Amino acid sequence: MLISLRSIHKTYQMDSVHVPALRGVSLDVAAGEFVTIMGPSGSGKSTLLHILGCLDQPTAGEYYLDGELVSHLPPRKLAQLRNSKIGIVFQSFFMLPRLSALDNVALPLMYSPGRGNGERELALAALAKVHLADRAHHLPRQLSGGQQQRVSLARALVNQPELLLADEPTGNLDRQTGFQIMALLQELHVRQGLTILMVTHDPEMAAFAGRQLIIRDGMIMSDTKNHAPAG
Numbered sequence: 001m002l003i004s005l006r007s008i009h010k011t012y013q014m015d016s017v018h019v020p021a022l023r024g025v026s027l028d029v030a031a032g033e034f035v036t037i038m039g040p041s042g043s044g045k046s047t048l049l050h051i052l053g054c055l056d057q058p059t060a061g062e063y064y065l066d067g068e069l070v071s072h073l074p075p076r077k078l079a080q081l082r083n084s085k086i087g088i089v090f091q092s093f094f095m096l097p098r099l100s101a102l103d104n105v106a107l108p109l110m111y112s113p114g115r116g117n118g119e120r121e122l123a124l125a126a127l128a129k130v131h132l133a134d135r136a137h138h139l140p141r142q143l144s145g146g147q148q149q150r151v152s153l154a155r156a157l158v159n160q161p162e163l164l165l166a167d168e169p170t171g172n173l174d175r176q177t178g179f180q181i182m183a184l185l186q187e188l189h190v191r192q193g194l195t196i197l198m199v200t201h202d203p204e205m206a207a208f209a210g211r212q213l214i215i216r217d218g219m220i221m222s223d224t225k226n227h228a229p230a231g
């Protein structure tokens with residue numbers, strides 16, 4: 001399994017109040033799966049994605065990534081792991097406005113070992129994967145919302161991660177553009193065997209994936225295979 005979660009709990013502490021966000025999530029995801037996570041607002045979807053992305057740590061439970069127990073690693077190790085194995089995209093595109101698409105995509109390479117070896121080529125290759133090689137020198141404001149999201153997808157892919165995580169990546173886009181992003185994720189999954197976990201509240205977007213989880217009140221309520229993905 002690429003991902004194994006065992007009884008993950010996450011409780012946020014707000015002053016004297018405990019907010020339970022995840023209440024015993026266990027999950028196995030094999031390499032090469034495309035999984036969506038749906039559920040009502042506040043059900044713990046983003047919390048789960050943050051833990052999967054090593055942006056946050058569980059209060060209890062174990063997270064194995066590629067067989068390695070990562071739930072108890074110190075923050076510096078987690079950051080290394082995230083940089084080498086995981087790409088993440090969010091609802092907001094988080095582009096630096098004064099940098100070209102190419103330079104935005106190259107940003108994560110600044111933190112990689114072996115810096116100074118063909119960043120430009122790697123960034124261009126990542127832009128080509130999202131079919132935007134011809135927009136490399138455009139600034140974010142010269143790109144449409146859908147194109148900006150594709151640039152952030154390229155940035156997430158530039159380190160050639162095994163795992164792509166996406167938190168409502170179509171949430172800021174109109175439907176048609178959302179479908180284009182879904183088709184692109186599906187293509188990356190099918191052609192390159194990329195493992196994808198994506199949060200969405202839209203069943204029509206979730207229909208592009210081969211497996212659908214529903215989470216409610218911090219627990220997985222259903223886990224179903226989709227034998228005929230859309231697209």
Ligand SMILES: Nc1ncnc2c1ncn2[C@@H]1O[C@H](COP(=O)(O)OP(=O)(O)O)[C@@H](O)[C@H]1O
Nearest residue numbers: 012014019021040041042043044045046047048
């Ligand atoms: N940083 C935080 N501090 C305190 N409570 C939080 C924090 N982040 C999320 N929560 C709470 O945890 C629960 C789950 O939130 P979240 O994972 O963001 O849900 P979703 O993404 O499904 O909308 C909610 O009750 C939310 O208010």
Ligand SMILES: [Mg+2]
Nearest residue numbers: 045046047167
């Ligand atoms: Mg959320």
